[in-house]
Amino acid sequence: MSPQRLIRRIGAALLTLWVAATLNFVLFRTIPGDAVSSLRCQRCTPAFRELLRHQLGLDRPLIVQYLYYLRDLLHGDLGQSVSSHRPVTTQLLQPLLATLPMLLLGTIAALLLGVIAGSLAAWRHNTLTDRGLTLTSLILYSMPAQWLGLMLVMYVAFTVGLPVAGLHSPSLGVLEPASWSDSLIDRVQHMVLPSATLGIILFGQFALITRSSLLSALGEDHVLTARAKGLSPLSAVFRHALPNALLPLVTITAQTFGYIVGGAVVIESVFSYPGIGLAVMDAISSRDYPTLQGAFLLLTAAVIVANLIADLLYPKIDPRVGAAS
Numbered sequence: 001m002s003p004q005r006l007i008r009r010i011g012a013a014l015l016t017l018w019v020a021a022t023l024n025f026v027l028f029r030t031i032p033g034d035a036v037s038s039l040r041c042q043r044c045t046p047a048f049r050e051l052l053r054h055q056l057g058l059d060r061p062l063i064v065q066y067l068y069y070l071r072d073l074l075h076g077d078l079g080q081s082v083s084s085h086r087p088v089t090t091q092l093l094q095p096l097l098a099t100l101p102m103l104l105l106g107t108i109a110a111l112l113l114g115v116i117a118g119s120l121a122a123w124r125h126n127t128l129t130d131r132g133l134t135l136t137s138l139i140l141y142s143m144p145a146q147w148l149g150l151m152l153v154m155y156v157a158f159t160v161g162l163p164v165a166g167l168h169s170p171s172l173g174v175l176e177p178a179s180w181s182d183s184l185i186d187r188v189q190h191m192v193l194p195s196a197t198l199g200i201i202l203f204g205q206f207a208l209i210t211r212s213s214l215l216s217a218l219g220e221d222h223v224l225t226a227r228a229k230g231l232s233p234l235s236a237v238f239r240h241a242l243p244n245a246l247l248p249l250v251t252i253t254a255q256t257f258g259y260i261v262g263g264a265v266v267i268e269s270v271f272s273y274p275g276i277g278l279a280v281m282d283a284i285s286s287r288d289y290p291t292l293q294g295a296f297l298l299l300t301a302a303v304i305v306a307n308l309i310a311d312l313l314y315p316k317i318d319p320r321v322g323a324a325s
């Protein structure tokens with residue numbers, strides 16, 4: 001990749017991030033009230049509210065608030081939570097670290113199984129296998145996350161003995177110190193059901209995209225030439241067509257990254273999983289505007305970074321993209 005192209009892509013990502021941060025600032029200034037007026041407490045007298053509004057800088061002109069907002073962002077400061085009086089960065093860091101392993105487990109499993117199922121459906125095109133896999137993928141992709149999570153809790157969790165809430169067992173390490181292996185196993189057991197809920201839905205999407213991309217790639221000239229020379233259909237799929245079909249899959253994965261992180265809001269609410277989704281729900285309940293503003297910006301930045309990484313990977317996957325740009 002040329003340095004000029006790299007600079008253009010990074011510059012476009014930074015410009016998009018600045019626009020997103022500006023819209024995020026405007027959004028929370030246009031809704032009725034502010035972070036202080038929404039507080040509900042016995043000691044929230046008018047004098048206390050004015051003092052808190054002054055501490056948060058809400059009594060300054062909007063342009064001054066915006067400049068301070070950008071300055072704080074450049075220093076990694078997302079503001080201060082109104083409900084807990086802790087820095088928003090600190091308040092969101094621990095839930096984010098709890099969410100990421102769960103998301104990675106579900107996404108990687110869905111990606112691997114989806115590519116295998118989509119490739120098998122494309123290989124067995126217009127057969128009973130293709131129709132069965134396509135119908136199954138459509139059904140799984142259309143399932144609401146909260147409904148699927150409840151079904152797993154009701155019919156799977158107690159059958160196989162998996163925990164349905166929390167990040168770790170309350171009894172772990174109470175009677176005797178728990179080893180790192182016991183803690184790891186307990187942590188993975190608590191991640192299984194939330195990850196499975198996310199993975200089942202993403203599996204349907206990845207399988208359908210892989211099947212569609214492979215069917216298109218199988219009709220390209222170089223694949224047809226290889227088939228004419230005697231290459232087996234299975235080798236044509238995995239050796240020639242699949243590498244060319246990865247571009248749409250990378251694009252969809254990057255575009256859905258925001259949904260993957262944002263979808264944790266519903267999934268973590270079902271399983272009471274103390275991650276970024278549950279932190280957002282708690283901030284909505286307490287009307288903690290600074291925390292919500294920081295969480296929304298964090299989710300937006302995740303989408304922008306994911307798309308930037310996908311854009312930089314395109315020339316590695318298909319050199320024709322780098323040559324065209």
